[in-house]
Amino acid sequence: MKKILTLILLISFPALAKSQVTIDYYLPEEIIYNSSIPAPKQFFGHEIGEWHLSPDKLYSYILELAKVSERAIWEEYAKSYEGRPLGQLIISSPENIKNIEQLRQEHLILCDPSRSDKSDVTKMPVFIKLGYGIHGNESSAQNASVLVAYYLIAGEGKEIDELLKNAVILIDPALNPDGMQRHSTWVNFTRSLNNNPDPASWEFNETWPGGRTNHYWFDLNRDYLMLQQPESKGRVAAFHKWKPNINTDHHETGAGETFFFQPGIKSRNNPLTPQENYELTAEIGKYHEKYLNSIGSLYYTEESFDDFYIGKGSSYPDIHGSVGILFEQAGVKGHLRETPGSVLSFPFAIRNQFIVSLSTLEAGLNMKNKLLENQRNFYKEALILANKHPVRAYIFSEPSDNSRVSEFINILMQHRIKVFGTSADITKNGVLYKAGNSYIVPLKQTEYRFIRSLFEPVMEFTDSAFYDISTWNLPMSFNLNYSGLTLAKEIDGLIGSEITSPPTTSGQLVSPGDPYAFLFEWREYYSPKALFLLQKTGLKTRVSMESFVYDDGVLKKSFSAGTIVIPASGQAISGQELKSLMEKTAKECNIPIYGAGTGLTTEGIDLGSNRIVILSKPSVAMVTGEGANSADAGEIWHLLDTRFTVPVTMITAQRFSTADLKRYNVLIITGSPDISPAGLDNIRAWNRSGGILIGYEGGNRWLARNKFAEIEFIEETGDGKEDGIYINRAADRQVRQIPGSIFETHLDLTHPLCFGYTRDILPVFKSTSTAVKKVADIYNNPVQYTEDPLLSGYCTVKNINRIKGTSFASVHENRVISFYDNTNFRAIWYGTNKIFLNAIFFGQVIR
Numbered sequence: 007m008k009k010i011l012t013l014i015l016l017i018s019f020p021a022l023a024k025s026q027v028t029i030d031y032y033l034p035e036e037i038i039y040n041s042s043i044p045a046p047k048q049f050f051g052h053e054i055g056e057w058h059l060s061p062d063k064l065y066s067y068i069l070e071l072a073k074v075s076e077r078a079i080w081e082e083y084a085k086s087y088e089g090r091p092l093g094q095l096i097i098s099s100p101e102n103i104k105n106i107e108q109l110r111q112e113h114l115i116l117c118d119p120s121r122s123d124k125s126d127v128t129k130m131p132v133f134i135k136l137g138y139g140i141h142g143n144e145s146s147a148q149n150a151s152v153l154v155a156y157y158l159i160a161g162e163g164k165e166i167d168e169l170l171k172n173a174v175i176l177i178d179p180a181l182n183p184d185g186m187q188r189h190s191t192w193v194n195f196t197r198s199l200n201n202n203p204d205p206a207s208w209e210f211n212e213t214w215p216g217g218r219t220n221h222y223w224f225d226l227n228r229d230y231l232m233l234q235q236p237e238s239k240g241r242v243a244a245f246h247k248w249k250p251n252i253n254t255d256h257h258e259t260g261a262g263e264t265f266f267f268q269p270g271i272k273s274r275n276n277p278l279t280p281q282e283n284y285e286l287t288a289e290i291g292k293y294h295e296k297y298l299n300s301i302g303s304l305y306y307t308e309e310s311f312d313d314f315y316i317g318k319g320s321s322y323p324d325i326h327g328s329v330g331i332l333f334e335q336a337g338v339k340g341h342l343r344e345t346p347g348s349v350l351s352f353p354f355a356i357r358n359q360f361i362v363s364l365s366t367l368e369a370g371l372n373m374k375n376k377l378l379e380n381q382r383n384f385y386k387e388a389l390i391l392a393n394k395h396p397v398r399a400y401i402f403s404e405p406s407d408n409s410r411v412s413e414f415i416n417i418l419m420q421h422r423i424k425v426f427g428t429s430a431d432i433t434k435n436g437v438l439y440k441a442g443n444s445y446i447v448p449l450k451q452t453e454y455r456f457i458r459s460l461f462e463p464v465m466e467f468t469d470s471a472f473y474d475i476s477t478w479n480l481p482m483s484f485n486l487n488y489s490g491l492t493l494a495k496e497i498d499g500l501i502g503s504e505i506t507s508p509p510t511t512s513g514q515l516v517s518p519g520d521p522y523a524f525l526f527e528w529r530e531y532y533s534p535k536a537l538f539l540l541q542k543t544g545l546k547t548r549v550s551m552e553s554f555v556y557d558d559g560v561l562k563k564s565f566s567a568g569t570i571v572i573p574a575s576g577q578a579i580s581g582q583e584l585k586s587l588m589e590k591t592a593k594e595c596n597i598p599i600y601g602a603g604t605g606l607t608t609e610g611i612d613l614g615s616n617r618i619v620i621l622s623k624p625s626v627a628m629v630t631g632e633g634a635n636s637a638d639a640g641e642i643w644h645l646l647d648t649r650f651t652v653p654v655t656m657i658t659a660q661r662f663s664t665a666d667l668k669r670y671n672v673l674i675i676t677g678s679p680d681i682s683p684a685g686l687d688n689i690r691a692w693n694r695s696g697g698i699l700i701g702y703e704g705g706n707r708w709l710a711r712n713k714f715a716e717i718e719f720i721e722e723t724g725d726g727k728e729d730g731i732y733i734n735r736a737a738d739r740q741v742r743q744i745p746g747s748i749f750e751t752h753l754d755l756t757h758p759l760c761f762g763y764t765r766d767i768l769p770v771f772k773s774t775s776t777a778v779k780k781v782a783d784i785y786n787n788p789v790q791y792t793e794d795p796l797l798s799g800y801c802t803v804k805n806i807n808r809i810k811g812t813s814f815a816s817v818h819e820n821r822v823i824s825f826y827d828n829t830n831f832r833a834i835w836y837g838t839n840k841i842f843l844n845a846i847f848f849g850q851v852i853r
């Protein structure tokens with residue numbers, strides 16, 4: 007019999023919105039709270055909503071609840087970059103908590119079609135995950151989590167007992183503690199004791215880059231798919247460990263808005279998400295409707311936000327048999343703030359987040375069996391759909407670069423996708439996939455839908471507007487050879503054994519006894535790290551501008567342009583020390599380094615040639631702070647710091663008039679920094695004396711405006727419409743956007759910006775509509791969009807025509823290098839990182 011509980015709704019809530027409140031303002035009135043559980047005020051010394059909790063305060067309280075209650079345990083799943091713990095407070099009845107591991111194991115069986123038929127869902131609890139504040143400055147979310155935890159742990163009575171008996175609730179109280187730390191510090195230190203609601207106040211004007219993002223300024227609510235940040239790696243592992251049936255994602259939006267809950271825009275749902283998901287979301291929405299009615303808050307659904315991009319907290323669950331729900335509350339970004347038509351208080355925002363947490367729990371309880379059934383059916387259906395799908399499997403390889411393949415497989419495995427080796431050679435579309443260094447992903451597995459979303463190029467859309475990007479083809483972002491296999495006979499005998507950990511090759515020194523020089527190729531992902539580590543020790547390093555073939559009877563190998571050459575003579579350390587250093591570097595960077603016994607080659611330039619050019623160690627500065635683009639700058643900082651050990655000196659615009667730029671040989675500009683005339687003169691003098699200036703995305707408009715380079719932008723000319731109606735205004739504008747699509751470029755493999763690439767075709771990511779003419783020097787447009795460039799994603803024919811044949815990157819006079827689009831997008835574009843790194847390491851040798 008279906009049990010409908012309307013328990014919580016019967017309880018009334020006090021209605022007044024105030025800037026400073028007592029806990030009764032938030033909590034249902036009729037519930038008795040266990041006095042042995044510390045209430046928030048008792049613990050913090052202030053009421054929730056009076057000040058912003060810092061993550062450490064919040065964390066201490068959550069840990070205290072786990073300590074004093076038999077209803078809860080704390081499970082840590084990751085540490086942020088700044089060392090803050092991330093985890094979830096697992097709440098259920100004391101009996102369930104005692105048997106939690108068994109309940110979890112039984113729950114996971116629902117996701118395994120080979121075993122799930124026997125499960126009796128009526129006897130199983132529902133798993134509900136409540137996630138708060140992935141954007142660190144959306145504080146009503148994290149502050150509400152404390153109230154939800156207190157309510158569930160201290161609340162007494164049969165309604166709460168019934169809920170806890172039938173549900174396992176996972177509270178993730180602060181999804182981005184590093185960003186939350188920045189924001190809470192900001193709004194607390196600017197708060198007046200008498201709250202000042204004037205919207206012009208400094209309190210509401212958080213300093214660059216704000217608390218939305220994590221330590222390296224990444225939007226964590228885009229990283230569920232990419233998994234390049236520790237917060238998401240841990241979170242996705244926790245998702246698969248518990249496979250919750252509902253996942254809430256509590257956010258904030260503009261201060262003047264009303265409350266939003268999903269479902270979002272129907273036409274913009276991801277087509278791989280089952281229709282049932284949308285229906286369940288709408289049914290759960292009826293509970294939010296009731297609860298928000300009870301406190302009289304304004305709300306809306308279906309008009310905005312979408313779940314097309316599946317790497318967000320509310321969409322990743324949707325494609326994994328769960329239901330993700332996005333909430334958007336008007337953000338105070340302070341404590342009390344005038345908005346058009348009202349005064350918005352922090353407690354009011356917290357209360358809305360709290361109330362939709364309760365409505366979610368009631369929905370989960372009443373829809374328990376339906377949600378568990380949905381999960382079971384989702385995975386059973388995956389195998390049935392896979393049988394009907396024309397593609398049987400995807401094969402991929404990149405024999406020239408093990409680290410890139412390894413990271414690609416690492417991501418697939420974290421998403422619980424099964425990857426296999428191959429046991430035979432196969433040629434597809436002119437590419438030979440050799441057994442031993444090729445891999446295969448069969449579609450017939452439980453992650454069928456997710457695999458399709460990662461591997462299939464998408465060219466058709468039911469809507470032309472996107473809340474986020476329109477494509478995220480993973481093999482393209484890694485620049486891998488890959489192909490779909492459609493015939494059963496192609497697969498027959500091809501699938502080898504399952505890969506149980508990402509493949510590693512131990513880097514090593516391949517050396518004769520007494521090398522004349524050491525050599526390594528530039529095509530490995532971590533070659534730049536090896537070069538930088540060697541340069542840091544003071545070694546003299548060179549780069550080969552041309553390819554050559556070496557054969558001294560011991561070592562026989564052809565080397566491409568971009569090969570790094572380290573002569574044994576003329577170094578400050580002994581031959582033996584040099585050899586040990588090479589060994590250590592090869593291991594650390596997972597690359598082969600070769601010792602060459604003599605200077606003469608058998609083909610091409612010799613090792614002592616003047617075409618093997620001396621390099622200086624890069625010393626990198628980047629404009630940071632107000633005016634810079636924090637996403638671009640953060641991706642660059644993250645790339646250089648976490649993967650290549652290259653320090654980046656971050657300099658604010660104001661410092662340029664006095665900064666000693668001689669310390670650097672590379673300066674990167676993103677966004678549009680406001681640098682004074684004296685600062686510009688300083689940069690000009692530095693550039694004239696040999697400094698390399700890199701314009702990145704929007705930074706190129708800045709370069710052009712300040713006459714560092716002549717850049718000819720091809721401006722948009724509208725959509726040609728001569729008439730329109732008012733209601734279509736926003737939609738017509740969106741049709742013309744490039745929301746994040748993948749295009750094909752052609753590389754000049756002889757140009758230093760393209761060193762390390764083995765194929766002259768490269769997929770790139772483009773998320774702006776910028777198009778730029780090639781520079782007049784015909785030898786310095788090394789990366790150009792091809793004539794038929796769209797590979798995957800949305801783009802109008804008009805925009806395709808505007809982009810084709812234009813430059814992705816070009817080199818101007820006076821050592822100014824432009825990247826018009828993003829080479830480091832969301833840290834996932836391993837395939838284009840190298841062009842950017844080449845500007846840093848080889849910009850000095852481009853003439």
Ligand SMILES: [Zn+2]
Binds near residue numbers: 141258
């Ligand atoms: Zn948000």
